[in-house]
Amino acid sequence: MKAAPFAYARPSTVDEAVAELARSGGGGKVISGGQSLVPVLAMRLARPEVLVDINGIASLREIRRGDGFAEIGATVRQRAVERDAVSREVPLLGLALPWVGHRELRSRGTVCGSLAHADPAAELPAVACCLDARLTLTGPAGSRSVAARDFFAGAMMTELGPDEVLTAVRFPLAGKGDGYGFGEIARRHGDFALAGVAVHVREGRVALTGFGISDRPVTRTAGLDEITPDLLAEMVDTDGDVHASRDYRRRLFRVLAEREIAAATRKASA
Structure with a gap:
């Protein structure tokens, strides 16, 4: 068609x-x-x-640093972020971007575009939620800042109004004692994930975001000793589909979460 x-x-x-x-x-x-x-x-x-x-708007093509954050404009390509120092300054972005589609797609696709599309199995919405990123939405009344964890309202549904543009996303820069982990399972590299996880560990606490397991990214913040198999199972609230059952996704998610939390904890203490 x-x-x-x-x-x-x-x-x-x-x-x-x-x-x-x-x-x-x-x-x-x-x-x-x-x-x-x-x-x-x-x-x-x-x-x-x-x-x-919006590709003709010069102000949206920038990656800007501020006090403790990196701001990515709406037309900045994923591949540009992947090659920029920001992928080291925000390590979770650097871990996640190679999983997003294929190199050719990342050469055209944008970080903000993935957030606005809000596919529940996409990587970048999960990264934004895990890091508690903030999105700038600009409309007739001016600009407003929305937390990523409040932005996603369901599968391909967001808080973006019909007369608003997502003009930038602001990620916090990594600091001393931060550790990160990212992993997913898909049938082929570049496919959307059957289950995936983004992890941020700091001072014995973990922010854990799952994707591909619900109609939006699912985030839990808790102490390291509070991440239990029951909590991980509760995060998976899909009924399953032709690709994977709920039980299969729960097992995938538990294995990924435990592995990446361990990896992030090691990095945080290094």
Whole structure:
């Protein structure tokens, strides 16, 4: 199939992009890398009246450092982040990005685009939730900051309004005593995960985020001795599907979580 007819706009500022979305009355869709959106359009699972291409907005192409954080603009490609020093300054990003699709897809796909698409089996939403990243949403009333753990509302559902643009995501930089782990199981490399985990350990506490196990990333924060098999099983709340049953996903998730928590704990104490 091919996409249904749509109008096309290429604004040069964020304000112009927001105005285009507002004029569409909820019928607009933002496109940047297009690695998630274009297949959806081709299958006609989405039929926007207008595509708002934000690649012409220079301010969204930057990776910016601040006091204790790295901010990634909406059109920064995943491959650019992977090659940038930020993948070492935010080690969980560096661990996760090689698992995202394939190199060719990462050369076009964006970090913010993956977050906005909100596939429950995707890696980057889990990383954002695990690190308690903050997302900047810009609309007619200005910009607002939303915690990643509050952003995802369900499978491919977010708190992003129809007239808002996700303009940046801000990740905390790693500090002394931080340890990280990341792992997933998929049938083939580049496929979406049957189960996956992102881990951050600091001062005897762990932030643990699972993906591919629910309709959104699932995060628990607890002491290392409080991560029990029962807690891990409770995090998996899918009924299963043609790819894997609930019990199989629970076993995958438990093995991955225990392995990556151990690895992150070793790194934190190194």
